[in-house]
Amino acid sequence: MTMLRGRGWITAIIMILLAVLPPIFVATGNAFWLDLATRLVILAIAAVSLNLILGYGGLVSFGHAALLGIGAYAVGIPAHHWLYGGGPEWLQTTSGWLQFPLAILAAALFALVTGAICLRTRGVYFIMITMAFAQMMYYLIVSIEEYGGDDGLVIDQRSELPFVDFSDPLQQYFFCFVSLVIVLLLVRMIVNSRFGMVLQGAKGNEERMRTLGYNVYAYRLTAYVISGAMCGFAGALLGNFTTFISPEMMDWQRSGELMFMVILGGASTTVGPVLGAVVFIVLEHLLSSLPEPLGVYWHLPFGLLLIIVVLFVRGGLTTLLTRRGDR
Amino acid sequence: MALLEIRNLNKSYGGIKATDDLSLTVEPGELHAIIGPNGAGKTTLISQLSGLARPDTGSILYKGRDISSGAAHRRAHLGIARSFQITSLIMEMTVADNVALALQAREGHSFRFIRPARKVRHLRDRALELLAQVGLEDKADRPTHALSHGEHRHMEIAIALAAEAELMLLDEPMAGLGTEESGQMVELLRGIKGRHAILLIEHDMDAVFALADRISVLVYGHIIATGSPDEIRGNEAVQHAYLGEE
Ligand SMILES: Nc1ncnc2c1ncn2[C@@H]1O[C@H](COP(=O)(O)OP(=O)(O)OP(=O)(O)O)[C@@H](O)[C@H]1O
Ligand SMILES: [Mg+2]
Numbered sequence: 213m214t215m216l217r218g219r220g221w222i223t224a225i226i227m228i229l230l231a232v233l234p235p236i237f238v239a240t241g242n243a244f245w246l247d248l249a250t251r252l253v254i255l256a257i258a259a260v261s262l263n264l265i266l267g268y269g270g271l272v273s274f275g276h277a278a279l280l281g282i283g284a285y286a287v288g289i290p291a292h293h294w295l296y297g298g299g300p301e302w303l304q305t306t307s308g309w310l311q312f313p314l315a316i317l318a319a320a321l322f323a324l325v326t327g328a329i330c331l332r333t334r335g336v337y338f339i340m341i342t343m344a345f346a347q348m349m350y351y352l353i354v355s356i357e358e359y360g361g362d363d364g365l366v367i368d369q370r371s372e373l374p375f376v377d378f379s380d381p382l383q384q385y386f387f388c389f390v391s392l393v394i395v396l397l398l399v400r401m402i403v404n405s406r407f408g409m410v411l412q413g414a415k416g417n418e419e420r421m422r423t424l425g426y427n428v429y430a431y432r433l434t435a436y437v438i439s440g441a442m443c444g445f446a447g448a449l450l451g452n453f454t455t456f457i458s459p460e461m462m463d464w465q466r467s468g469e470l471m472f473m474v475i476l477g478g479a480s481t482t483v484g485p486v487l488g489a490v491v492f493i494v495l496e497h498l499l500s501s502l503p504e505p506l507g508v509y510w511h512l513p514f515g516l517l518l519i520i521v522v523l524f525v526r527g528g529l530t531t532l533l534t535r536r537g538d539r
Numbered sequence: 540m541a542l543l544e545i546r547n548l549n550k551s552y553g554g555i556k557a558t559d560d561l562s563l564t565v566e567p568g569e570l571h572a573i574i575g576p577n578g579a580g581k582t583t584l585i586s587q588l589s590g591l592a593r594p595d596t597g598s599i600l601y602k603g604r605d606i607s608s609g610a611a612h613r614r615a616h617l618g619i620a621r622s623f624q625i626t627s628l629i630m631e632m633t634v635a636d637n638v639a640l641a642l643q644a645r646e647g648h649s650f651r652f653i654r655p656a657r658k659v660r661h662l663r664d665r666a667l668e669l670l671a672q673v674g675l676e677d678k679a680d681r682p683t684h685a686l687s688h689g690e691h692r693h694m695e696i697a698i699a700l701a702a703e704a705e706l707m708l709l710d711e712p713m714a715g716l717g718t719e720e721s722g723q724m725v726e727l728l729r730g731i732k733g734r735h736a737i738l739l740i741e742h743d744m745d746a747v748f749a750l751a752d753r754i755s756v757l758v759y760g761h762i763i764a765t766g767s768p769d770e771i772r773g774n775e776a777v778q779h780a781y782l783g784e785e
Pocket of ligand 2 (some may be wrong): 582
């Protein structure tokens with residue numbers, strides 16, 4: 213119980229800061245920090261979605277960035293056809309009512325098809341094959357010249373929704389922030405549900421779960437698809453935020469960053485990945501803006517820090533902050 | 540009709556015949572014990588019955604239907620539960636969660652996303668009842684890894700009971716227990732005997748002879764004798780092959 217209360221205050225502090233700071237950034241003319249916060253919140257959604265399968269399902273997927281990319285292209289491709297013509301008529305639109313559901317469905321479908329295959333493997337094979345599917349998606353996009361190939365695609369017109377103006381940075385931020393809150397609540401609900409218990413049980417002891425009568429494969433695939441759908445949604449937000457998308461978003465390095473956020477913050481809590489995203493993005497910024505020559509080599513201390521956390525703080529920063537010396 | 544009928548089962552691992560032309564029946568409500576030296580193939584047999592290992596040839600009939608190629612999770616739904624020789628629990632979950640998951644498995648699918656699992660009253664209540672039956676009710680909310688080996692053995696039984704299976708496959712429930720704990724386990728098994736058919740694997744001869752309706756002796760994957768406890772005690776081949784060494 214103390215643990216739960218401990219996590220409660222971390223959640224509260226992070227969420228309050230994320231709600232309060234951005235308007236202050238705007239009021240004080242710190243547009244850059246608002247940008248950073250927006251990117252942070254979007255990547256936090258992706259990390260929270262990854263944590264559903266990684267932290268609770270024990271499935272180390274190294275291809276989650278592909279889902280971010282799919283979501284972003286689900287915004288970029290319709291916007292491209294809307295401006296330049298071509299493609300089926302229903303696709304030529306900037307309406308968020310089409311783009312967001314498209315992002316979610318396309319990512320869910322990708323997760324369904326690839327997950328159906330990946331989940332037949334275990335351990336290192338699973339990691340490798342999720343990564344391979346993501347790279348396939350990467351090369352697919354690179355090969356489509358109409359959408360810019362490896363040069364990427366500029367989104368000239370952001371998604372249009374009646375209740376939010378994506379070209380207003382603060383509105384955009386709060387749309388992303390509210391989305392994060394909803395995704396967190398959804399993941400927490402799923403994790404505590406009977407479905408979530410099965411998912412966690414299969415992580416702890418797959419053989420036992422099968423002998424109890426659970427079709428472990430079906431439950432994992434479902435979690436994989438749910439996670440994919442959420443990440444696709446984050447991708448649509450990311451496309452709107454950057455207004456420039458390229459296959460590079462799907463690169464395995466991006467997937468690795470999402471994994472680091474999850475592990476850094478703590479994979480055994482719903483809010484852990486948010487903390488991980490905050491620390492990751494802020495540190496990345498601070499270290500890379502150190503004076504020369506330190507700033508050039510910022511990857512070095514950053515990498516060391518990650519290694520230290522992974523090796524010595526089992527359970528991530530959330531555990532570190534809530535530990536009461538009883539373990 | 541026998542509840543379980545095994546016909547000419549064979550299974551090899553590389554050059555080792557772990558199961559060798561094995562035939563055996565379990566009648567409804569019967570406690571059928573299998574004894575045999577280390578490496579005789581007892582666990583391999585249970586694994587083939589529960590669906591975690593696949594036989595090379597032969598058939599497994601449950602209520603007259605051949606189930607030898609069905610997936611493990613399907614067999615559980617047919618009414619077959621197993622316990623593990625090497626404790627197989629979900630260590631990071633609480634004791635009650637482990638039992639609740641066994642109960643939940645019986646209620647059709649678990650694609651239920653909204654209600655918190657721990658607030659489903661009947662699962663919680665029944666889990667506590669079962670834990671009381673094995674003497675672990677006051678440990679219900681402890682993490683499983685914090686319990687002792689003996690308590691883990693009792694959890695295995697509570698989980699097997701949760702399935703309300705017609706056939707329970709128990710793989711050395713007394714493995715690693717002290718004399719006192721073994722005595723408790725014998726009493727526990729005596730209490731559930733008759734309500735479920737049980738295929739019991741056990742090295743503890745006192746327990747086996749006290750509990751079993753029938754005993755089969757397994758040596759090198761093959762059954763060399765089956766009979767009542769008295770018959771087995773008097774069987775010369777058995778004494779020669781197995782009991783004599785004790
Ligand atoms: N997965 C496996 N791969 C290779 N060999 C195996 C495997 N499982 C069992 N064996 C071999 O099959 C034989 C039977 O093993 P099994 O575990 O069934 O014996 P057991 O009767 O349960 O023994 P014990 O009393 O020690 O539990 C042994 O020789 C064992 O080494
Ligand atoms: Mg064994």
